[in-house]
Amino acid sequence: MSDLLWQKPGVEVDARIQAFLAGDDVVLDREFIQDDITASAAHARGLARIGILAADECEAICRELVVLSDDLKSGAFVLDDRYEDCHSAIESRLIERLGDAGRRIHTGRSRNDQVLVATRLWLKRQLREVQAVCREVAEVCLQRAEAEAIPMPGYTHLQRAVVSSTAMWWAGFAEAFIDNAMRAGQAHDWIDANPLGTAAGYGVNLPLDREGSTRELGFARMQVSPIYAQLSRGKFEIAAVDALGAAVLDLRRLAWDLSLFTTAEFGFVKLPPQYTTGSSIMPNKRNPDLVELMRATYASVAASRTELEQLLSLPTGYHRDLQFTKGALVHAFGRGIGALALLPNLLRGMEWNTDRLARAFDDGMYATDKAVELAVAGLPFREAYRLAAVEPLPKAGADAQASLNARVSPGGGGLLGLEVLKQRLAGIRPDAVGVDG
Numbered sequence: 477m478s479d480l481l482w483q484k485p486g487v488e489v490d491a492r493i494q495a496f497l498a499g500d501d502v503v504l505d506r507e508f509i510q511d512d513i514t515a516s517a518a519h520a521r522g523l524a525r526i527g528i529l530a531a532d533e534c535e536a537i538c539r540e541l542v543v544l545s546d547d548l549k550s551g552a553f554v555l556d557d558r559y560e561d562c563h564s565a566i567e568s569r570l571i572e573r574l575g576d577a578g579r580r581i582h583t584g585r586s587r588n589d590q591v592l593v594a595t596r597l598w599l600k601r602q603l604r605e606v607q608a609v610c611r612e613v614a615e616v617c618l619q620r621a622e623a624e625a626i627p628m629p630g631y632t633h634l635q636r637a638v639v640s641s642t643a644m645w646w647a648g649f650a651e652a653f654i655d656n657a658m659r660a661g662q663a664h665d666w667i668d669a670n671p672l673g674t675a676a677g678y679g680v681n682l683p684l685d686r687e688g689s690t691r692e693l694g695f696a697r698m699q700v701s702p703i704y705a706q707l708s709r710g711k712f713e714i715a716a717v718d719a720l721g722a723a724v725l726d727l728r729r730l731a732w733d734l735s736l737f738t739t740a741e742f743g744f745v746k747l748p749p750q751y752t753t754g755s756s757i758m759p760n761k762r763n764p765d766l767v768e769l770m771r772a773t774y775a776s777v778a779a780s781r782t783e784l785e786q787l788l789s790l791p792t793g794y795h796r797d798l799q800f801t802k803g804a805l806v807h808a809f810g811r812g813i814g815a816l817a818l819l820p821n822l823l824r825g826m827e828w829n830t831d832r833l834a835r836a837f838d839d840g841m842y843a844t845d846k847a848v849e850l851a852v853a854g855l856p857f858r859e860a861y862r863l864a865a866v867e868p869l870p871k872a873g874a875d876a877q878a879s880l881n882a883r884v885s886p887g888g889g890g891l892l893g894l895e896v897l898k899q900r901l902a903g904i905r906p907d908a909v910g911v912d913g
Contacts, residue, residue: 504802505562506555510545511597512562512590515672517541518689519585522673525685528584533577540573541566562594563587584682585675588794592671592709595802597693599716602809603664607904609813610657610723612820614901617650620823621894627876628744628833629841636836638844639879640889642828647892649730654897656723657904663719667712670695674702677793709798710788713805717781720812724774727816731771734826738764743832748825766818773815780808837876843868845879 505512517538524534544566547553559565570578621643630640670693673679673686679702690698699705737745747764755761783804787797843864849871850860872878880889887893 500803501561501799502555502557502559504806505565507806508591508594508598508802509548509555509562509565511594512566513541513545514597515590515593515689515693516566516581518692519672520581521692522685522689523580523583525688526683528682529577529580533574533580536574536577537570537581540570540578544569561587563590584673584680584684586677588676589671589674589705591802592674592705593693595709595805596667596669596671596695596712599667599713599805600664602813603660603667603716603719605813606720606723606809606816607657607660607664608906609816609820610653610660611901611904611906613816613823614650614653614657614897616820616823617646617653618894618897618901621646621650621892624828625880625889625892626828626830626833627837627880628828629836636838636841638841639837639876641880642833643892644889645733647887647894647897649726650894650897650901652726653723654900654904656719656726657901659722660719661904663715665696666715668696669699669708670697671699671705671708674699674705677702677706703792706794707792709794710784710801713801714781714784714788717777717784717805717808720808721774721777721781723816724777724812727819728771728774730819731767734767735764735771738767742836743829744836746827746829748822751822751825766822770815770819773811776811777808780804834876837874839868839874841868842870842874842879845870845872845882 520529520534520537520541523529524531529537544553548555553569555562555565559568567578567582570581572578624646625641625643627639627641628645629636630638630644670686670690672689672693673684686698699708734745734747736742738747747767749762751764751766752762753765755763781804784801787800787804790797846868847857847860847864850863851857855863870879870882872882883889884891
């Protein structure tokens with residue numbers, strides 16, 4: 477490992493202790509190092525504006541940061557266990573190339589606000605990605621709701637209940653993912669606050685141009701209080717993971733439906749072959765493994781959220797416990813976005829088995845329609861309810877399409893409200909959240 481930034485003369489560093497302190501930071505920081513480079517350039521330009529760096533020093537630092545960024549992308553530079561973390565790697569590189577100019581980059585900042593700003597920029601990007609995939613899922617669902625309205629059983633308690641349709645199923649998930657896209661945007665806008673310049677949580681005795689770095693980094697506002705900058709670590713991460721979790725929770729329920737609908741017992745749905753796998757021992761099997769892992773993904777996101785919350789049993793100020801927030805974030809968004817990103821094409825390619833859907837109806841599924849019909853004719857609903865239990869068929873008889881057409885309350889089979897949902901989706905513009913960090 478390169479020399480530690482905080483190492484004191486005459487103090488021997490125990491390798492086992494240092495390994496524990498470093499943990500997985502170097503590996504995790506591969507996610508954040510490009511954002512740290514971006515923030516370092518903004519900090520250098522801010523130091524130049526207040527005379528701490530000469531113009532040529534600032535230019536050299538920014539040039540070397542671009543070279544480092546390119547080297548990372550090409551693989552010419554690898555963040556590995558030579559370094560304590562991405563912050564020390566960047567500073568070591570600048571010192572190696574620029575000498576004293578590189579040593580000046582840390583003036584007025586701490587690794588505390590470095591990790592805050594890098595994480596914040598990373599989270600903004602992740603939330604934009606969550607919002608984008610949720611919009612795409614909603615678009616696919618709306619397209620299929622318009623294209624097909626095949627009668628299908630509606631279930632409560634996993635028992636056949638009433639007549640539903642594939643269009644109603646699609647519309648339900650369309651609205652869910654519209655809300656998820658909105659929530660991701662709201663989380664993005666809430667965490668869109670610049671902590672750079674708050675240093676270790678108490679400010680510094682320099683007139684840092686924090687408003688300038690806020691504009692340069694594309695943040696909507698400056699996080700004013702250095703103490704709150706530290707208090708917000710973990711809190712903002714939880715908000716971001718909550719938004720991700722809302723989408724993955726709906727993914728779990730959708731995956732559960734597909735797990736059931738693809739069984740031989742239901743047979744309602746056929747998945748594209750590339751979304752299934754074979755058994756290692758049973759030649760007859762095709763398994764919906766991808767759908768099952770989609771269903772399992774929420775557990776990972778929820779576990780990460782719990783880890784974040786449990787880490788925050790802390791007083792004010794920075795505490796090393798917060799180092800573990802990075803792993804929870806990378807785990808949650810890595811798995812969560814990975815699962816969500818596969819959903820649009822899965823939904824585009826799945827097929828309904830119309831024969832099996834039609835054979836799944838029984839007369840009892842029309843009993844609610846019969847009860848309402850009798851109530852409209854003047855019977856008190858509870859009396860109509862008792863009569864419908866004996867004679868379940870309404871005037872149209874056992875006609876699934878007639879049942880759907882009669883469902884004219886907003887959102888029902890006869891009045892899906894797809895135009896309303898389209899308008900809501902159109903209102904979530906891709907540029908409705910902050911500028912790319």
